[in-house]
Amino acid sequence: MPIYSHSQLSTYEECPLRYKLRYWDRIKRDVEGVEGFLGTRVHETLKKCYDDMRLTRVNSLSDLLAYYNKIWQENWHDSIVIMKKDLTQEHYRTLGDRLITTYYERYSPFDSDITMGTEMGLNFALDDENKYRMTGYIDRLSRDKSGVYGIHDYKTSAYLPSQEQVDNDRQLGLYQIGIKKKWPDIKDVRLIWHYLAFDRELASYRTPETISSLVQDIRDLIDEIEAATDFPPRESSLCDWCEYPDLCPLRKHFFKVEALPVNEYLDEPGVVLVNKYVALRNEETRVQDEIDRVREAIIEYARREEVELIKGSDYKARVASGDRLKFPGKNDPERQELDQVIKDAGKWEETSQLDTTVLTHVVEGCLWTKDLIDRVMKYGRVEETATIYISKLKDEAE
Numbered sequence: 556m557p558i559y560s561h562s563q564l565s566t567y568e569e570c571p572l573r574y575k576l577r578y579w580d581r582i583k584r585d586v587e588g589v590e591g592f593l594g595t596r597v598h599e600t601l602k603k604c605y606d607d608m609r610l611t612r613v614n615s616l617s618d619l620l621a622y623y624n625k626i627w628q629e630n631w632h633d634s635i636v637i638m639k640k641d642l643t644q645e646h647y648r649t650l651g652d653r654l655i656t657t658y659y660e661r662y663s664p665f666d667s668d669i670t671m672g673t674e675m676g677l678n679f680a681l682d683d684e685n686k687y688r689m690t691g692y693i694d695r696l697s698r699d700k701s702g703v704y705g706i707h708d709y710k711t712s713a714y715l716p717s718q719e720q721v722d723n724d725r726q727l728g729l730y731q732i733g734i735k736k737k738w739p740d741i742k743d744v745r746l747i748w749h750y751l752a753f754d755r756e757l758a759s760y761r762t763p764e765t766i767s768s769l770v771q772d773i774r775d776l777i778d779e780i781e782a783a784t785d786f787p788p789r790e791s792s793l794c795d796w797c798e799y800p801d802l803c804p805l806r807k808h809f810f811k812v813e814a815l816p817v818n819e820y821l822d823e824p825g826v827v828l829v830n831k832y833v834a835l836r837n838e839e840t841r842v843q844d845e846i847d848r849v850r851e852a853i854i855e856y857a858r859r860e861e862v863e864l865i866k867g868s869d870y871k872a873r874v875a876s877g878d879r880l881k882f883p884g885k886n887d888p889e890r891q892e893l894d895q896v897i898k899d900a901g902k903w904e905e906t907s908q909l910d911t912t913v914l915t916h917v918v919e920g921c922l923w924t925k926d927l928i929d930r931v932m933k934y935g936r937v938e939e940t941a942t943i944y945i946s947k948l949k950d951e952a953e
């Protein structure tokens with residue numbers, strides 16, 4: 556039976572293809588984002604702070620910063636990616652210094668509770684049959700003087716979530732389930748997030764009802780993952796940190812051509828085709844605008860000169876004018892009334908016809924009974940289609 560972690564589930568939700576490459580195909584990549592590297596070093600430093608405390612050693616801030624800088628140097632490697640081009644390794648290292656200092660100044664001398672464990676591993680099942688197995692690591696587990704357990708999570712990101720978001724956070728709710736399985740006598744649990752960049756502590760409590768609904772949601776998600784046969788790529792801002800751009804249909808070409816020198820880039824067949832297509836589309840729009848303007852001018856000319864046929868060099872144009880009967884369109888408020896008049900008169904069948912676009916939506920969304928959809932599908936066929944969507948690269952990045 557596979558064992559799932561919160562980050563595994565999140566990867567699936569964020570991008571099924573990335574999930575498949577990472578957890579099913581187990582394709583290893585040694586690229587690492589600088590943000591992740593920074594987070595790991597800060598976590599290691601705070602772990603040392605509390606581990607040493609348990610052995611009666613209280614580190615000074617300079618001890619911890621010296622440790623942080625040492626492990627930063629020891630672990631830095633060439634595959635660490637800095638996406639923000641105007642920032643350097645030194646900016647991030649300094650940021651880590653600041654985050655640790657902020658935390659230290661807020662919580663020193665670290666004696667408001669007892670540390671029960673740091674980087675505490677959890678392995679547990681969500682059900683009695685051991686079908687839904689979970690794993691995870693608690694940054695720090697504490698117990699305060701009134702016996703309340705604290706599940707702590709250090710956050711080094713530059714994003715501060717709302718209270719509602721932390722109240723719905725899956726990861727620490729999951730860890731609450733894990734520690735209660737490990738020690739069933741634990742009663743009160745407080746979930747605590749330390750947003751170091753903001754010097755903010757956010758906390759949340761979970762009721763038995765929210766825990767059961769969390770368990771159900773996770774079980775549903777695991778069922779969905781295990782039944783999945785299709786793992787489509789899902790583009791998002793996280794793609795910039797994805798380790799598989801060379802295997803992803805949405806990023807593969809970018810990855811390939813961005814590595815080329817400018818002259819080779821402009822000759823690359825895909826780049827040539829897109830550039831040509833966009834140029835022709837722009838030309839098409841310009842020509843269509845011009846056709847519309849000339850058409851208007853011809854009609855105006857015919858009206859003014861009171862002629863129906865206009866002679867050109869090789870062609871002639873006939874301008875046929877007259878009155879055309881029009882009824883309210885689909886979105887016109889009067890349309891419903893008109894439909895009703897026809898229905899009431901028993902003439903609907905004569906004037907209406909099947910809307911196959913709506914029918915496709917109904918079938919794809921399984922909005923009718925299976926039996927009816929099966930009967931309808933005897934007449935449906937799946938055809939391969941391809942649509943080209945053009946958008947500006949700047950928009951793509953946003």
Ligand code: SF4
Pocket residue numbers: 570572573788789790791793794797798799800803804805806
């Ligand atoms: S680049 Fe984006 S869409 Fe492609 S696999 Fe990675 S996360 Fe998914």
